[in-house]
Amino acid sequence: MTIKPPLTDLEIKVGEEGFYQGFNKGATIGSKAIIILLVLWAAVFSDQAGALLLKIRGWSFEAFGPWYIYAMAFIVFLCLALALFPATGKVRLGGPDVEPEFSSFSWFSMMFGAGIGIGMLVFSTAEPIYHFASNPDTIVGAVAPKSAETMRSVYKWAFFHWGLTAWGCYGLVGLALAFFSYNRGLPLTIRSGLAPLFGRRLEGVLGDLADIAAVIATILGIAVTIGYGISMFASGMHSMVGASWMVNAEGSPSLAAMMISLVLVMGASILSAASGVDRGIKWLSNINMVLSFGLLLFFLIFGAPGVALKSLFLGIWDYIINFPVQALTYWPTSDVEPAATLYKWQSVWWTVFYWAWWIAFAPFVGLFFARISRGRTIREYIMGTMVLPSLMCFIWFTFVGGTAINLELSGVAGGSILATGQEGQLYAALKLMVGSGVFKMLTGLVAILLLTYLVTSADSGVLILNTILSGGDAGKKAVAHIIFWGGALTAVIGVLLVAGGLDAIKSAMLVGALPFSAIIVLMGIALVKALVRDALREKNREVDGVGNPAGEIK
Template sequence: MKIKNAITDLNIPTSEGGFYAGFNQFVTLGAKLLVILLVIWAAMDPERAGSLLSALQNWSFANLGAWYIYVMGFFVLVCLFLAIMPGIGKTKLGKADDAPEFSYFSWVSMMFGAGIGIGMMTYATAEPLYHFANNPDTILGLTTASAADNVVPSMKWAFFHWGLSAWGCYAIIGVSLAFFSYNRGLPLTIRSALTPLFGRALEGPLGHIVDIAAVLATVLGVAVTVGFGVSQYASGIYEVFGFEWLINADKSPSTAGMLFALTIVMVLSIFSALSGVGKGIKWLSNINMGLSGALLLFFLIFGATAFALDSLFSGMFEYLAFVPQQLFTYWSPGDTDPAKGLYSWQSGWWTVFIWAWWIAFAPFVGLFLARISKGRTIREFILGAMIVPTLVSFIWFAFLGGTAIDLELNGAAAGAISGAGQEAQLFMTLKLMVSEAVYPIMTLLILVLLTTFLVTSADSAILCVNTINSVGVMPNKSKSHIIIWGVMFTAVIAVLMVAGGLGAIKSAMIVAAVPFSVIMALMAISLIKALIRDRLREKANETEASVSSEPTI
């Protein structure tokens, strides 16, 4: 049976002139309208907006928790399948003579900075400390909260949330978009990855809806990341300069402080986005890696080195041993413990929220990874985008989080680190590690690193939103659109912050992640279908050539 030829073009309408020349107006204006309506609603009735968003979040946790657990496990399996299969893994993302645009160091640096950087600054100490006090192992009575036997489980669960699942989520989007753009010649936009399933229907309203969903997920996913980041950033500015208006009486960042930090970050992000991927984003990403290496080296020398190394290797062993079970374990709600506690931990606080966060963040990170990965093979892409960042994340968490746990465990912290807000825990860890003379220097280093990570995340998102709106090709006259989307990102984060703080931003993101999680699952299925059909076409052509070359009698 002859297999149909693959679609190698999509006729997606774009404006031929005017302000929106080169942009799809349905996607661009539709996404802007929805974002503006969200901003107006949250600004005019912040109390009701925060309450409704919280209710929607609780509904999604209660009804879609199992979906998030299983679909993230599915992404990991698909990525491993793509990398392992010989005929698929060696497929180059691009033409046979295409060479990678960026060096391996710059490539990994940009992936890391866009995909995870600022979250690691906020959660590197916070998450291991939280799990040290409470995790499924303690709920089941297997370990003791805040005791020595709970150190390895705390790392295991932190690794689970920042390991293969997170990067597999990004890799699915990235490898799909890269394949359909560079191998099939389709536009570098989300809808292109669904052509094997929906064909030319994606040229119309269906495709527009897919791209709008990706833009909204990106805006709100980045809002959460930047929201957490500016909270820590405001704390860092206070630690360096001591401005009292930056914090509340309980030492948490004030709304004014976070809005001030947000303004600094977004202004820098817009300028960086205007310079493009090859300049501002590349340079900032390389700076990120250099400063991150310096901070990690500092913890390696002056932190709890032996404790951290033991936590790293023991935590990795536990993670690898239990990750197949962790990936597909969903705890249903119950009225009594431990079922009640397990459900609350997974669906109310940790795994389901983290998975929704990765999914909401995935459209722009995946598109960005595709943009910088032309010329690499699928196997190289999967290993580079999934395995390498996972290992770096584990090392980072083990040394920063391990040092914080050690200070609490040996009594030196006396609850000072665990009792601080998550935005201040890294600073408190440093304060207990170094002298008063060294502390301002290290705090300033972290403040600079926070700046570069935040700007890298935001400017990459701005560029990727405009790439989706312009059907994969940014027009030459796109500076106005970059500025507009930079302002819109800022407005969304600001009004949601005022409406309900970080909680309102988290709730809005979780709601936006629901439809895009379905799109991602379809993208994975679509990619597998396309790659298998390509292999079948190759075999059919080989058979046809072999038959036609046989001598006739």
């Protein structure tokens, strides 16, 4: 049997002069048109836009919930298999003699900061506290809510959401792009991850559509992340200065406070993006990690370390033994309890929303992972992008969230943390732990950490958008293109906040994530096909002992 040679070149047409010099016009103009129409629609018809987005959100949960559950399970099991299988695990991205570009610390710092840093700060307290009151085990009556017995179920579900599934989604996209770029010589852009399936058809409209889907998903995925981040940032600023205009009647950050925070973050992001990945983003990522470990050390010393360590080890054990069932379980919509609440918990409130969020964030994070992972083996890459970040999240959730739960269980909090909005629950826990002077200092530290994470996510996203739209060229782009996409991201977040707050942003993200979810699955299939065919070529070369060109192997 003759095995055709792999595709090692993909011609993506880019402009040769003018404003779009170096950019693929089809994907760039198509992406801009969709984003501009979204901004205009949400700005001019803000009330109608917010209502329609919420309707679409409900429909997508019910119609595509099973798809998200099983697609993400496929992604995780595939990544683990590629790492564990000896023949694929030892494959080095870029070739056997390539050395990594970044140190392990900087590599991990950039991955963690771009991948999940903001969400970790928001949800390391908010999610355990929520699951302490309600999770599938309390819904079916297996354990009592808000009790010591609830702790194990809290972390079984929190770890499920922030563990291998989230990072596997990012990791698979990055692995496919890195392999096809560094080992095949294809452009470092989304369409290259589909090359074994569609070949040269990706040089035309089909490839443009893949890149457009990635751009839209990226913008809306980052919008959700920044939306959560600026909400928590504004809440922290209010805790420090106490200005009444910074909160609304419900005690949540006001629209004005969030808009000012948005402009501050995006202005800094555009400046950082203009300096490139080797300067601004690298240094900000290292600062992120130092500040993160500083805050974590505070909870290690002054929090509830005994509760945290017990929750960490039991949580990891429960996560491992329950993961296959959790990953493959879907609760359909129902009018009967407890099935009705289980459906809402999984599809509306937590799991399906998270899976869509990770998918929407995956083009940006995955391409960024690929950009910084040249020289790593597949096994090393999977460990660095899936296992270690998962463990880092688990530590954060047990030490920070565990402290908050312990404050509630002991009666110190008196329900105050449970009653606070998710953007302020970390601050509420800190306020109970220290005096007012130290509290303001710690709040300032969290605010700085949030700001650096926000800037890192936004500026990395702007650079990645330009990389996708320029046919994989990761070189520094003209400032005008950086400003446009930074401004477009700011406008999308701003108009959606006006249209319906964070709910409108999350609803728009769900729409943007759906097309790219199919692309990720196809990327996984394409990567397996490429690795299997490489193994067959290598086997045939060993058999005939001649080293025939790939196209002549029988």
